[in-house]
Amino acid sequence: MTRKDEEPVGSGALDRVTWALRRAELAVQTLKEQRLRPLGMAAAHYTLLMSVHSEPGLAGAELARRLNVTPQAVASLVARLEGRGQLERREHPRHRHVQELHLTDAGREALRAADQVIADIEHHITEGLGPEESAQLRTLLDQVSKAVRNA
Amino acid sequence: MTRKDEEPVGSGALDRVTWALRRAELAVQTLKEQRLRPLGMAAAHYTLLMSVHSEPGLAGAELARRLNVTPQAVASLVARLEGRGQLERREHPRHRHVQELHLTDAGREALRAADQVIADIEHHITEGLGPEESAQLRTLLDQVSKAVRNA
DNA sequence: AGCGGTGTGTCAAACGCTTGATACTCATGA
């Protein structure tokens, strides 16, 4: 319970937990982007394809909720990936306005290649940390997510 | 040392460490953005102002290196913040082409208000985690950053 | 049967950031 008004501003602001979090995430994301680029895929594309793969037939808005982004963000990605023939928009049987999202064969193949890259990165990180530290890190990160959610 | 080729693609991809990392960072960043909005400041602005505050007189390119972004990203932020009168570009005494970055009084005041908000969030998180877990999380995150840097 | 909500998709504008390319300023060495 240290007083925070004593310091005018941000003396120790650079070693806050959220900064470490930001740095780590930025580093990981940048690495993914670099490794994925040769495959002609952005990290956001991989995330979307993976989500559709794990829950096929989802609507765009629902998918947006899963990914914590806006429906528009999903829509623009879907448009791009559909144009590339990796994603497919089918008409929902009951709601004509709604469209289900499905992977094409090309999409599955692209995802498989991309996942190889991502899994490698993941493996390199968890290897550097060790198994129990990795599990603990995941636990702590989930606690952060939860703490922030009901802030 | 489990074989990863056994699974066609991403069976357990959703509970990877990097996903937990992404979710946590996204949640934190979103919360910061929400809380900062009433002050008319984006999280990126806060980050930049804080950096300039901690190391005044830095050049844009040097600052970009500190923040792990491109010089252009810094330039556009600087332009915006300068237009708002919170940041100042002075001519470098030796290099005429280079410009030092300094906070104005208005910038210092805006930063103070913003830092209050950020410090609150940080405090809420570390409080929910506990002191030794917070320290451990920071350690683990720094390990991740380091592991990624020399990937 | 008709009506209002709720959910969904989409258009427009803006922001933060990236890559690629270009121009400028200083320092170093042939």
Add this chain to the structure above:
DNA sequence: TCATGAGTATCAAGCGTTTGACACACCGCT
């Protein structure tokens, strides 16, 4: 001295995302 190189700033184009606003389709209620 003067050319080459390193560091810096800036322009242009594009991507992914957000907010705001709008239109459309279903569902449940009166």
